[in-house]
Amino acid sequence: MEEGDVFNCCFGEINSGMCMNKKKMKKSNNQKRFSEEQIKSLEVIFESETRLEPRKKVQVARELGLQPRQVAIWFQNKRARWKTKQLEKEYNILRANYNNLASQFDTMKKEKQALVFELQRLNEEMRKSKEERRDECCGEQRVALSSTTGSENEKCEPEVRINQGIGLCNDDIKTEYFGFEEESNHEFMNIVEQADDSCLTSSDRWGGFKSDSILDQSSSNYPWWDFWS
């Protein structure tokens, strides 16, 4: 006896209703997989319609030699499996997008670090040149003062130096957060805003990344901005 014969024999029983009591059909040896042709036909139908009209279901069942209920169950299971596969696909896409985003973030983080270092270097240079200019200025002052009363000169010099020192400290504190002095700070903020508009928040610079299905779901649950800390 061939396997097909076993199959047909068992389904003969099922189809005759002996095993198809809806309530409590004992899982028995009668459970057999559908034949390749049956599966193929069902797959073809499923591709065009994932749900069957009752009339169509009866028709398909008759054509394939199955019970309408078996066809209905097959479609139910098929929908469930299809859904699972779709979820897996979507998950893989999401994961790929996340990895892409993470690597972009890493690159930007490094760029930012480099810019901060550059900013610090420039700030230091500016501070030094300013210091030099003040030293030069103070030297000229001293020459001018030495031609007047000597006693005033002796009193003046240390105070001038202290005040200059305080002035420098204040400047440094003022620029600690921005890296610029007040007059250049406005310009700096403009640059930052422009960069922000064109590079960071503009979606067309993010390649093919699709954010619609990700952001609307995850933004409420996952604080993506934690990246930046």
Added chain:
DNA sequence: CAGGCAGCGGCGATTACTTCA
């Protein structure tokens, strides 16, 4: 018209079984 009820079908979770490495 509103409300209760039965029948039907879909879905998610689970079970029971088969197949295969």
Added chain:
DNA sequence: TTTGAAGTAATCGCCGCTGCC
């Protein structure tokens, strides 16, 4: 030969919809 994982047909319980009374 045994065993564990994966696949699959079928069951169960729940829910929503629809038609009837």
